[in-house]
Amino acid sequence: MNPLKVLVVDEFDSDLALEQSLKQHGYQVATLKLRALNLLDVVKTLQPDAVVLNLYTPDDKVLNMMLEINQQHSVPVIMFAEDQQTETINKVIKAGVSAYIVDGLEPKRIKTIIDVAIARFREQQALKNELKKTKDQLEERKLIDRAKAILIKSQGYSEDQAYHALRKLAMDRKVSLGEMAKNVISMAELFK
Incomplete structure (x- = not known):
């Protein structure tokens, strides 16, 4: 090491x-x-x-x-x-x-202080990363729900049909579901 x-x-x-x-x-x-x-x-x-x-x-x-x-x-x-x-x-x-x-x-305490500070820092970073990941997932979920609502309103789909259509579009274009939701929202805003 x-x-x-x-x-x-x-x-x-x-x-x-x-x-x-x-x-x-x-x-x-x-x-x-x-x-x-x-x-x-x-x-x-x-x-x-x-x-x-x-x-x-x-x-x-x-x-x-x-x-x-x-x-x-x-x-x-x-x-x-x-x-x-x-x-x-x-x-x-x-x-x-x-x-x-x-x-x-005090020289005899320095190593312990630094080791503890580094360990605490890493733990805080892990928590920050987990919080960011959770926020990103929530934001993606909101985008997906918004895109589904657009499909329901514009295409007359049920919620289930809207989700499957969104998912199929994402798979066909090889993008994430969240990215496809952003695209659907952008297109809907473009045609307003």
């Missing part, structure tokens, strides 16, 4: 404990300083398995970068910080940070 690639973004110049600890636990580590860094481009280029930030407090610029990373790349983000304010914690969670560790950068 390949070692996990971890991108470390460190605000503190003198502290290498985080990087050294990660390397001791077998992670591949790339460490960058926070100053004038476009983190989104770095994540896109390096494609790390996790991003770890070590900073005093996450400002709005950092939080916006975290939000963009979560929207464009599927990667867990672990943040070590000193700021314990409830407002900051709420902002960090809204930005999609997987783990926010306050005042707890």
Whole structure:
């Protein structure tokens, strides 16, 4: 099994404990300083398995970068910080940070924290994917029902006949039932 690639973004110049600890636990580590860094481009280029930030407090610029990373790349983000304010914690969670560790950068705990954050992130991703799949199925079902209603009204079909006609059209054209429903709806709107 390949070692996990971890991108470390460190605000503190003198502290290498985080990087050294990660390397001791077998992670591949790339460490960058926070100053004038476009983190989104770095994540896109390096494609790390996790991003770890070590900073005093996450400002709005950092939080916006975290939000963009979560929207464009599927990667867990672990943040070590000193700021314990409830407002900051709420902002960090809204930005999609997987783990926010306050005042707890102890080398012996780092591996466990990262492993738990990655596991939680994967579980959340699985839930998001399942939710998206369910929403897509519901949306497709609505399209099919709407297309059936069009066929019932325009062709005088029963609901069962409309479904079978829609299904036959989909099979004949080698498209999904949902795609065929979209086509029927589009055609009906075209002839209005």
